[in-house]
Amino acid sequence: MTLYEAIFMRRSVKKYDMTPLGNEVLEGIKKFLASINQLDGQKVQFEVVSADAVKNAYAPHYIFSYCEESDAAFANVGYVLQKADLYIQSIGLGSWWIGMPKPKEKKQNFCIMLGFGKTAVPQRKGEQDFNRLPINEITDVDNQIAKAVRLAPSAVNSQPWKLHFENGKVIINYFGRGIMKTLLKKLNKLDVGIATRHIEVALLNEGKEIKSITPMGKGNDFKIEIVYS
Ligand SMILES: Cc1cc2nc3c(=O)[nH]c(=O)nc-3n(C[C@H](O)[C@H](O)[C@H](O)COP(=O)(O)O)c2cc1C
Structure with missing residues (x-):
């Protein structure tokens, strides 16, 4: 696999x-x-x-x-x-x-x-087995990159990210959700990195070349910009 x-x-x-x-x-x-x-x-x-x-x-x-x-x-x-x-x-x-x-x-x-x-347990059979937010709560573009990010694991399944697409660029913005967000400051930044890996793997799967992956800002303004061609 x-x-x-x-x-x-x-x-x-x-x-x-x-x-x-x-x-x-x-x-x-x-x-x-x-x-x-x-x-x-x-x-x-x-x-x-x-x-x-x-x-x-x-x-x-x-x-x-x-x-x-x-x-x-x-x-x-x-x-x-x-x-x-x-x-x-x-x-x-x-x-x-x-x-x-x-x-x-x-x-x-x-x-x-x-x-x-x-x-000691089987793998999932596919996307339908995941408990996740619908795509439209994480981005307004439904593509393979968004699908791959949606399935990323996160602490208490908080899914603290929103995606923004530009030509040759994906920006993943930290977006704290729910009452746990103040408790999960560190873990939620790990979550943004986890989702970034899913973006990279999905872009590579589409034959894209990754040019740069750059963390920016901090706290509630933390984000990662992925540039590809
Ligand atoms: C950074 C991080 C920390 C986590 N910590 C725990 C934990 O302490 N206890 C736990 O039961 N699950 C933990 N998890 C697992 C998440 O709850 C799980 O990834 C999420 O519910 C989605 O389920 P899935 O990974 O089976 O798709 C953690 C996940 C991440 C990414």
Whole structure:
């Protein structure tokens, strides 16, 4: 399955076969992780750990991420780890973004973790299985890019983004929704980065070339501009 196809089949996997993955598969995931491109000027660092490093672990493996405290740094973590999420699901395994459990040991600059392993539940069959806002609440253009963003995972499924299309450009604006928006400031910036990866994967699937991906502004005015040809 391609990363693009995985957008339409993935789910947050909350039930795992706790048997650790074989070394070869684990090494393949680590290698993929190390190859993922990051947003210009940003640097997220990772550590792949097993369940015993996490309080109340539910998956056999985790990717811990570490970054600076800024909107662009959080968005970069989302952008990078969402490629890992799509990759892991594209090879038939499960993964789950998780903000609540913490590493057992206090870790400086810890941002968020992604659990993964052998899934005990099936993938989705397609778009109809997702619980998401209708396209017209995120943009006024119904195309494959908007469809791919609509399915992006987000903290408490808050879907805090709106898309704006211009010639050769997609702008994803942070758009906090509902009563949770003040509580989710950091996670919602991760969400914007996650959705940015879905935009990129969908543009590449259409044969477009990505020219630049630039985070701009901060707080409620945070946005990311993607230029392509
Ligand atoms: C940044 C982020 C943090 C999340 N944290 C949690 C969490 O702490 N607990 C949880 O059950 N789900 C968490 N999720 C999963 C979301 O609730 C889930 O992605 C959303 O409901 C959409 O469901 P789906 O991923 O199955 O499509 C998180 C997702 C993201 C993107």
